[in-house]
Amino acid sequence: MTDIELMEKLKSFLGDKIVEMSNPALRRVFMKVDPKNLAAVAVSLKKDLGIWYIAAISGVDVEDSFEILYHFGHDNGSLSVRTRIPKADPHIESISPIVPGAIFYERELQDMFGIIVDHIPDPRPLVVPDDWPAGNYPLRKDWKYERPPEIIPGGKQ
Amino acid sequence: MLKRLTRWSRIKSPWILHLNSGACNACDIEIVAALTPRFDVERFGVLLKATPRHADVIIATGPVTRQIKDRIIRIYEQTPDPKFVIAVGACAMSGCVYRGAYNIMGGLDQVIPVNVYVPGCPARPDAILDGVIKLLGKL
Amino acid sequence: MKFTIPIGPQHPALKEPISLRMTVEGEVIRDADIRLGYNHRGLEKLAEERTWIQNIYLMERICGICSHSHTTCYVQGVEKLMEIEPPKRGLYIRTLVAELERVHSHLLWLGVAGHEAGFDSFFMYTWRDREVVMDILEMISGNRVHYAMNTIGGVRRDLDDLQITKILDGLEVLKKRSEYYFKIGANEPTFVARLAGVGYLSKERAMDLCAVGPTARASGVTRDVRKDDPYAAYDETPFDVCTADTCDVLGRTVVRIKELFESYKISEFLLKSLPAGGIAVKAPKRAKPNEVLSRYEAPRGENTHYIKSNGTDKPERLKVRAPTLANYPATVEMLKNGFIADIPLIFAAIDPCICCAERAVELVNARTGEEKALRFSELRKLADERFKNPSLKRNAVWPF
Numbered sequence: 165m166t167d168i169e170l171m172e173k174l175k176s177f178l179g180d181k182i183v184e185m186s187n188p189a190l191r192r193v194f195m196k197v198d199p200k201n202l203a204a205v206a207v208s209l210k211k212d213l214g215i216w217y218i219a220a221i222s223g224v225d226v227e228d229s230f231e232i233l234y235h236f237g238h239d240n241g242s243l244s245v246r247t248r249i250p251k252a253d254p255h256i257e258s259i260s261p262i263v264p265g266a267i268f269y270e271r272e273l274q275d276m277f278g279i280i281v282d283h284i285p286d287p288r289p290l291v292v293p294d295d296w297p298a299g300n301y302p303l304r305k306d307w308k309y310e311r312p313p314e315i316i317p318g319g320k321q
Numbered sequence: 322m323l324k325r326l327t328r329w330s331r332i333k334s335p336w337i338l339h340l341n342s343g344a345c346n347a348c349d350i351e352i353v354a355a356l357t358p359r360f361d362v363e364r365f366g367v368l369l370k371a372t373p374r375h376a377d378v379i380i381a382t383g384p385v386t387r388q389i390k391d392r393i394i395r396i397y398e399q400t401p402d403p404k405f406v407i408a409v410g411a412c413a414m415s416g417c418v419y420r421g422a423y424n425i426m427g428g429l430d431q432v433i434p435v436n437v438y439v440p441g442c443p444a445r446p447d448a449i450l451d452g453v454i455k456l457l458g459k460l
Numbered sequence: 461m462k463f464t465i466p467i468g469p470q471h472p473a474l475k476e477p478i479s480l481r482m483t484v485e486g487e488v489i490r491d492a493d494i495r496l497g498y499n500h501r502g503l504e505k506l507a508e509e510r511t512w513i514q515n516i517y518l519m520e521r522i523c524g525i526c527s528h529s530h531t532t533c534y535v536q537g538v539e540k541l542m543e544i545e546p547p548k549r550g551l552y553i554r555t556l557v558a559e560l561e562r563v564h565s566h567l568l569w570l571g572v573a574g575h576e577a578g579f580d581s582f583f584m585y586t587w588r589d590r591e592v593v594m595d596i597l598e599m600i601s602g603n604r605v606h607y608a609m610n611t612i613g614g615v616r617r618d619l620d621d622l623q624i625t626k627i628l629d630g631l632e633v634l635k636k637r638s639e640y641y642f643k644i645g646a647n648e649p650t651f652v653a654r655l656a657g658v659g660y661l662s663k664e665r666a667m668d669l670c671a672v673g674p675t676a677r678a679s680g681v682t683r684d685v686r687k688d689d690p691y692a693a694y695d696e697t698p699f700d701v702c703t704a705d706t707c708d709v710l711g712r713t714v715v716r717i718k719e720l721f722e723s724y725k726i727s728e729f730l731l732k733s734l735p736a737g738g739i740a741v742k743a744p745k746r747a748k749p750n751e752v753l754s755r756y757e758a759p760r761g762e763n764t765h766y767i768k769s770n771g772t773d774k775p776e777r778l779k780v781r782a783p784t785l786a787n788y789p790a791t792v793e794m795l796k797n798g799f800i801a802d803i804p805l806i807f808a809a810i811d812p813c814i815c816c817a818e819r820a821v822e823l824v825n826a827r828t829g830e831e832k833a834l835r836f837s838e839l840r841k842l843a844d845e846r847f848k849n850p851s852l853k854r855n856a857v858w859p860f
Contacts, residue, residue, distance in 0.1 A: 189540065191689050192753060217670050217683070219755070220781035222766045235753055235764065239688055242753055265670025265789055269781070276504075291500040293388035293424065302423055302505055309423040309505075314431065341477055343499045346813065347524025347605045350568070357587040389477055389498045418518050422502035443524060443605055 165240060167193055170213075174243075177212045181205055191241030199247045199256055202234075206259045209236065215243065218259075221269035223277045225305045230254055230279060234266075249279070258284040276303040331377060331403075332460050334366030335453075338376035338400070342393055342429070344383025347443035348410035352380060355446040362450055365457070373399040378456070380449075384412040384419050385426040397433045407452055408435045411442040462490060467803070478812070484800055492795040494788055507778040512538055512612060512747070515775065522780065523813050524605050525568065528561045529758035530765075530780070531610045536691055537754035537767045538612050541747040548693075550614030550739045555693040556730045557600065557609050559723045563634070564593040565759035566716045566723075569811050570641070573713060576804045577654045582641070589637050596630045599623060614740025624731055635724050642717055655710040659794040659806040662707060671790040672783050673761025674719070675810050677703045678711030685757040699726050709809040746773050758783055760811045784813045 165173070167187050174182065174195065181204065183196040197205050209215045219235040219242065226248075234245045249256055258281045260267045270281045271290040278301040281287075289296070301307060341349050355362045356369060370376050373396045385393065397404075406429070411417040413429040420427070429435055436459075439452035467480040477498035483491040503522060507515050519530045532554060539546065546554075567590040574582030594604045601607030601617060609615050619627075645651060661671070666679040676683060684701040686694045702718035704711035747769040756763045761783030770776040787810045794806050 188750075189752075216667050219670075219762065219764045219786075220766065220779065222777070222779035222781075224768060224777045233766065235766065237683075237688075237755070237762075241689055242755065244753060263670070264668050265786065268785060268788060289497075291497045293386070293497055293500075295387070302502060309421075314427050343477065343501060345521045345524045345527075347521075347527070350524055350605065354587065354590075357591070358584055359588060359591050384501065386498060386500060388500070392477075418521055419501050419503075419506065422506050424500050424502045442521075445604065 165238075167191065167241065170238070170241075170243065173213055177208050178205060193241070193243045194246060195243065196246045196248075199249050202245075202247055203257050203259060203262065205245060206234075206262045209243075210262060214238075216263070218263050218266050218269070221266060221273060223273050223279060223303070225277070225303065228252075230277060232256060232273070232279070234259070254279045255282055256280075257282055260285055275301075277301050278304070328460065332457050334368070335377045335457065336368045336370045336375055337378045337380050337453075338370055338373055338396075340379055340381040340393065340396065342381060342383040342389050342413075343386035343425075344410065344412055348382040348412070348441075351443050351446050352382070352409065352449060355449050360446040360450060362446075362453065365450075365453065367453065373397075374401065376400055376404075378405045378407060378453075380407045380409060381429055382409045382413050384416045385429060385432050386424050387426065388424075390426060390432055393432055405436045405456055406433055407437045407439060407456060409439045409441075409444050409449060409452070411440060414438050414440065417442060465800070480803075480807075482795065482800075482803070487799050487801070489795050489798050489800060489803075492792045494792065496788075504778055504780065507775060509774065511745075511773045512743075512775070515778070516608070516610060516612070519780075520606050520608060522782070525565050525813055526561065526758045526760065526763075527606050528557055528609070529756055529763050531608075532558060532692070533754045533756040533763050533765045534767070534778075535610045535612055536756070537752045537765050538747065539743075540752045540754070541750050541767065541769050542612070542744055543748075544613055544741055544743055546614040546741060547738045548735045549618075549737045551693045552730050552734050553615045553617075553619060553739065554610065555697070556727055557597070557607065557615075558692070559727045559730070560593055560597055562759045563720060563723050563727075564590055564597070565811075566720050567593065569716060569759075569808075570713075572808055573655075573709075573805070576808045577651060579651055582644075582651075586641065589634060592630050592634055596627050599626065611740060612743040614738070616740070618739050619734070624734070628728065628731060631724055631727060635721075638717070638720055638724075645713070645717075652710065655713060655805070656706070656708060658709045658802050659798060659809055660708050661790055661794050665793055666707075666790060669789040669793060670786055671761075672786045673758075673811075674712050674715040675761065675787050675790060677701070678705075678715045679707040680705040683762075685755050685762050689755055691754075691756065693730065697726055697729055709805055712809050746771060760784060760813055761786060782813065784810065787812075 170193055171185060171187065174185065181197055181201045183198065185195045187193050215236050215238045217237045219237045222233050224231045229248050229250050231246060231248050236243045256279060258270055260270060267286060268290060270284055273279050274281055275289045275292050339352060354360065379400060408414055408429045415428040416425055419425045426432060437452050437456045439448055441448050462483050462485045465482050465484060479495040481493045482489050503518065507518055510518060516531055516535065519534045520527045522530045567586050571583040571586040597607055598604050600619065600623065601609050609617060661679050663679045663681060666676045666681050680703055682701055682703055687701050699722050702715050702722060704714045749769055749771045751768040754765045763783055764781040766779040767775055768777040791807065791810055798806060
């Protein structure tokens with residue numbers, strides 16, 4: 165289906181759950197929803213529109229909130245669903261019960277940003293090492309890393 | 322007499338262990354390509370072994386990530402003496418583009434002692450062969 | 461009696477560190493668990509401190525086998541952010557290098573699959589022919605891997621007529637040899653019997669777990685970014701999407717061989733109809749605040765980059781999702797109810813490029829909770845012994 169058809173169908177199935185929608189380029193549709201409607205939107209996308217494939221989940225650190233994008237793909241382009249959660253209380257509902265393939269991306273969100281994903285089936289950390297000190301979230305803008313000085317074998321410091 | 326025999330056998334057929342410590346894979350593919358008929362490192366008696374306990378030489382690539390640091394030290398201790406280490410590629414020498422990242426130690430020599438450095442990003446199979454021969458010449 | 465068997469980060473079968481823990485009962489695997497993180501290099505944080513051009517150098521070194529995929533995906537996104545359009549000749553050369561990279565990656569995989577199945581001469585033959593492609597790429601770009609052909613606004617090096625003739629000759633040689641291998645593979649009953657029925661992934665589970673690339677296409681899911689969302693020169697090139705419907709490792713091999721032949725066809729078409737003109741346009745230093753999603757079909761599946769800019773000359777956020785990360789849940793599914801002896805083959809069948817995923821399988825004995833360490837070489841010996849008499853599947857047929 166083309167972009168116009170997709171936007172019409174989204175409006176008819178989701179109606180008031182959409183906060184805003186845009187079509188900035190060919191085959192790319194961006195849509196904004198509220199965090200509490202996220203699970204309902206995912207169910208509706210899978211059942212009514214036949215969009216079952218999630219490509220990635222990315223998080224962005226905007227000054228005092230996190231913006232999470234869910235990138236879905238369909239036969240003729242992609243649809244990205246955007247939500248915003250406050251940094252002080254970073255909770256978001258998991259969509260893994262609906263789309264099982266999203267589990268790894270949500271685990272990575274937890275590691276990198278410190279976002280807590282509720283009802284996630286498998287909450288273990290994914291990419292950080294075993295001896296990583298808790299509370300360090302590398303992709304937050306205010307997290308800086310100071311590299312310890314290197315030892316040059318057989319030479320001066 | 323026995324010492325001369327063991328020294329001769331070590332030079333004529335070193336068995337290597339291939340270790341990847343978080344690399345981008347390019348140097349590893351070039352190491353495996355050195356075994357293929359075009360570059361053919363097996364004519365020097367080099368055999369790719371699966372376990373550290375049989376190996377004489379450790380060929381390592383990649384900048385060392387935090388997660389794999391303990392495993393590398395353990396593997397180095399499992400290899401029987403005398404052992405030699407070849408660091409292949411710019412990542413194993415000093416970290417290449419990843420210097421300064423939060424999960425990277427730096428080069429391989431921050432963790433285990435290294436004998437031969439082979440530069441390149443990635444190092445060509447000819448350069449890897451050159452490094453192995455130079456190591457054999459020093460023995 | 462279930463055992464835990466950890467297959468630790470250093471093993472000879474896979475060239476990359478990954479830790480697998482599998483719960484086994486007898487010889488059958490009940491559950492599998494993957495521990496990533498041995499290859500996590502913190503690239504996304506590094507990318508925020510480098511300018512747009514310096515990031516091309518960083519993106520190349522995410523992976524050695526699919527390095528052109530990551531740079532092209534990134535550069536496509538940045539070109540959309542800066543609102544510039546590279547000339548046609550540049551797009552054709554980019555697509556040509558992409559197809560040559562697909563050829564070299566699939567030949568590499570065929571060798572690895574032969575090695576895992578115990579067919580070492582196949583491994584040596586395919587890697588010898590891979591050298592033909594490496595020579596062509598070295599002639600075009602100057603390096604065997606990490607050919608830095610892309611720049612923001614086009615490509616960096618041009619092709620002249622002598623190079624074009626040499627590339628066409630090289631492709632002819634490769635085509636003849638690939639047909640020879642395909643004949644061997646199809647008529648070798650032990651090879652086919654070794655691959656058939658291993659690592660089953662049904663179409664519904666492939667869709668649920670969002671598998672990508674040849675792993676999904678072998679289960680009948682027709683999803684190829686080159687057709688669904690064409691980029692570079694793919695909307696002007698005629699080609700078919702290759703699928704198979706046997707849902708096992710044999711299907712994945714068939715899909716990759718079909719894609720090899722498609723790549724030869726596409727490369728010849730591109731070379732014969734290369735338009736004249738410039739190869740790059742000048743790019744500005746800064747990009748306006750905007751965001752873009754860029755998709756690309758790497759040899760292993762779909763590669764997705766999400767780039768956000770904030771008006772300066774450094775990106776605000778750069779997110780990379782590599783194809784192998786998307787295939788991990790499908791791998792866990794495939795390993796369940798398989799045999800220990802099949803682990804190397806199943807894992808190699810998704811064409812793991814763990815450095816792309818940036819980011820270990822334990823076998824747990826369910827009854828006693830005992831842990832037993834098993835080396836990959838022992839696994840392969842087990843596999844070879846088990847399949848010495850493949851009388852059960854002698855009538856497996858090559859479904860081409």
